[in-house]
Amino acid sequence: MDNNHNDIAEKADQASAEATTETTQNFIQALISEEIAPGGRCEGRQVHTRFPPEPNGYLHIGHAKAICINFELAKQFGGLCNLRMDDTNPVKEDIEYVDAIQEDIRWLGYDWGDRFYYASDYFPAMYEYARDLIRKGLAYVCDLSAEEIRATRGTLTEPGTNSPYRNRSAEENLDLFERMKNGEFADGTHTLRAKIDMSSGNMNMRDPVIYRISHTDHHRTGDKWCIYPMYDFAHPIEDGIEEITHSLCSIEFEDHRPLYEWVVDNLDLPANPRQIEFARLGMNYTVMSKRKLLQLVESKSVDGWDDPRMPTLSGLRRRGYTPLSIRNFIDRIGVSKVPNTVDHAFLEYCAREDLNLSAERRMAVLRPLRLTLTNYPDDKTEMLEAENNPNDSSAGTRQLPFSKELWIEADDFMIEPPRKYFRLFPGNEVRLKHAYIIRCTDYEVDENGDVVHVYAEYDERSRGGVATDGRKVRGTLHWVDVNSAVDARVNLYENLFTIEDPDGAEDGYESVLREDSLTVLESCKLEAGLDEEKPGIGFQFLRHGYFCRDNRPSAEEKMPVFNRTVSLRDSYKLPK
RNA sequence: UGGGGUGUAGCCAAGCGGUAAGGCACGGGACUUUGACUCCCGCAUUCGCAGGUUCGAUCCCUGCCAUCCCAGCCA
Numbered sequence: 001m002d003n004n005h006n007d008i009a010e011k012a013d014q015a016s017a018e019a020t021t022e023t024t025q026n027f028i029q030a031l032i033s034e035e036i037a038p039g040g041r042c043e044g045r046q047v048h049t050r051f052p053p054e055p056n057g058y059l060h061i062g063h064a065k066a067i068c069i070n071f072e073l074a075k076q077f078g079g080l081c082n083l084r085m086d087d088t089n090p091v092k093e094d095i096e097y098v099d100a101i102q103e104d105i106r107w108l109g110y111d112w113g114d115r116f117y118y119a120s121d122y123f124p125a126m127y128e129y130a131r132d133l134i135r136k137g138l139a140y141v142c143d144l145s146a147e148e149i150r151a152t153r154g155t156l157t158e159p160g161t162n163s164p165y166r167n168r169s170a171e172e173n174l175d176l177f178e179r180m181k182n183g184e185f186a187d188g189t190h191t192l193r194a195k196i197d198m199s200s201g202n203m204n205m206r207d208p209v210i211y212r213i214s215h216t217d218h219h220r221t222g223d224k225w226c227i228y229p230m231y232d233f234a235h236p237i238e239d240g241i242e243e244i245t246h247s248l249c250s251i252e253f254e255d256h257r258p259l260y261e262w263v264v265d266n267l268d269l270p271a272n273p274r275q276i277e278f279a280r281l282g283m284n285y286t287v288m289s290k291r292k293l294l295q296l297v298e299s300k301s302v303d304g305w306d307d308p309r310m311p312t313l314s315g316l317r318r319r320g321y322t323p324l325s326i327r328n329f330i331d332r333i334g335v336s337k338v339p340n341t342v343d344h345a346f347l348e349y350c351a352r353e354d355l356n357l358s359a360e361r362r363m364a365v366l367r368p369l370r371l372t373l374t375n376y377p378d379d380k381t382e383m384l385e386a387e388n389n390p391n392d393s394s395a396g397t398r399q400l401p402f403s404k405e406l407w408i409e410a411d412d413f414m415i416e417p418p419r420k421y422f423r424l425f426p427g428n429e430v431r432l433k434h435a436y437i438i439r440c441t442d443y444e445v446d447e448n449g450d451v452v453h454v455y456a457e458y459d460e461r462s463r464g465g466v467a468t469d470g471r472k473v474r475g476t477l478h479w480v481d482v483n484s485a486v487d488a489r490v491n492l493y494e495n496l497f498t499i500e501d502p503d504g505a506e507d508g509y510e511s512v513l514r515e516d517s518l519t520v521l522e523s524c525k526l527e528a529g530l531d532e533e534k535p536g537i538g539f540q541f542l543r544h545g546y547f548c549r550d551n552r553p554s555a556e557e558k559m560p561v562f563n564r565t566v567s568l569r570d571s572y573k574l575p576k
Numbered sequence: 577u578g579g580g581g582u583g584u585a586g587c588c589a590a591g592c593g594g595u596a597a598g599g600c601a602c603g604g605g606a607c608u609u610u611g612a613c614u615c616c617c618g619c620a621u622u623c624g625c626a627g628g629u630u631c632g633a634u635c636c637c638u639g640c641c642a643u644c645c646c647a648g649c650c651a
Contacts, residue, residue: 089650204579205579212649251644255581284587336582339643342588361610544610
């Protein structure tokens with residue numbers, strides 16, 4: 001036990017040594033190593049990545065994977081990682097998300113320095129690049145409607161047909177494109193299309209639209225523009241302008257890569273980036289799509305984007321997950337191209353691992369049962385010393401008030417205990433953590449037969465919890481002194497869904513929402529001082545789990561509110 | 577009956593021609609003033625399947641099977 005802390009510190013050292021040594025590289029690291037080596041594509045260049053969210057929603061744990069991969073890769077290779085708002089579609093985006101995204105990334109522990117960009121800042125440059133394409137005969141203004149474009153695109157197995165506008169002259173295209181920009185045309189009447197190959201097996205190469213008309217105010221450029229570039233055209237330009245060396249994205253963009261490369265190859269960009277795809281994160285018992293998360297919020301199935309049951313970063317933060325635990329989680333699940341569904345228990349493991357070392361212990365009775373020590377002096381209150389973290393002696397100790405009247409956990413007493421129940425029952429002896437050994441002498445039940453009061457005698461010589469005669473006392477209970485207890489509300493969270501794969505539910509994910517994903521306990525008794533604590537600090541409530549103060553309690557809330565981050569592992573099973 | 581991916585344990589994931597790392601989960605045990613932590617032990621004779629090349633194949637070749645993505649003027 002005394003060696004615990006040393007062992008753990010040693011293990012942490014080993015882990016960080018391994019992280020820096022990095023014996024096995026994932027496929028992206030291996031590729032970058034090759035490319036920056038002599039003769040490689042990026043020889044002499046500084047590795048430069050970017051995280052490019054569209055500001056149209058809140059970040060979730062899946063985004064954390066992309067964030068960690070991009071920022072960590074830059075760090076490992078002595079490079080840089082930019083933060084860029086990919087705001088090329090004004091109808092979906094909003095300024096409110098921009099701040100939230102930055103807050104979440106900072107909270108996760110990453111810093112983009114002064115390299116915070118907006119794709120919309122490049123609109124003028126993109127317009128000029130588009131004109132280059134037109135002049136090279138590689139893009140044309142098309143008058144087909146959206147329906148007509150769809151109809152002529154062909155199908156997965158049949159080639160498409162050329163647009164009748166495909167062979168307009170560069171002069172005519174330049175003129176039309178300028179008039180599109182000047183607002184002479186209504187939405188949907190014209191597009192700028194790349195002239196590639198209408199019979200390509202890759203649908204993305206069948207003369208993709210690269211500019212559309214949208215008379216919509218943009219959250220940053222207002223009404224300055226009424227034509228907006230499409231992702232496939234804009235993204236390689238954004239990367240090129242920022243001199244990104246490696247543009248990482250998720251696997252479903254794999255068949256966009258030929259188009260990405262087509263743009264890079266046909267434009268004279270400041271630097272040529274390379275797109276690399278990896279598998280996005282899937283987790284069981286949750287959904288990850290923005291659309292579905294939004295739906296949960298709008299249907300009031302949850303209490304907002306930051307509901308502690310949500311896989312959003314703001315939800316995980318409110319729940320009490322630490323940034324380190326999330327970074328560790330992402331680091332450990334690895335990077336590959338294999339479709340994956342990571343067990344949520346792995347995330348919980350990472351939270352416990354970090355919190356076990358960093359969280360101070362406190363005592364909290366969630367379902368209180370009154371205990372009276374019949375042989376303890378009536379008006380006495382003594383102070384007992386309690387360690388703050390048995391795994392970290394530097395966390396120090398605190399003084400706990402103790403008296404005749406105490407709260408214990410209702411679960412910790414049974415009139416007729418099953419086998420191997422070593423908590424309190426008539427005649428049995430247990431230890432009150434940090435306090436005394438007590439023996440149950442009596443109990444009271446109400447008209448329903450429920451136990452409402454327990455009586456016990458304490459062993460005066462066992463102060464601190466040590467038996468002077470060396471007798472073994474197996475059970476140790478947590479408790480809270482009645483006089484100094486803090487009344488509180490505690491929220492217990494479970495998975496939002498009843499099945500592992502809610503996306504695959506026959507009747508839709510809403511049909512498998514779990515009814516009891518939130519349990520609100522209104523009459524909890526917390527150790528004194530917990531009402532002074534702020535959100536963001538994790539505590540271990542002894543024998544229960546890790547908790548932190550809610551960062552968004554409702555206005556009318558009078559009691560402190562604590563959220564359970566994750567329970568302690570529990571190998572105790574009540575025998576039937 | 578197009579194009580592009582992916583298949584190693586319940587879940588992640590190493591492995592790159594020399595005889596299946598590690599983690600999570602799970603099961604057992606030790607320790608214990610948290611039934612926590614920590615520690616120990618167990619957990620793929622086999623790498624989607626079938627052939628082939630080779631002294632030797634998870635790694636190379638061929639075929640097959642399964643599964644995911646693509647027909648937005650979304651990203």
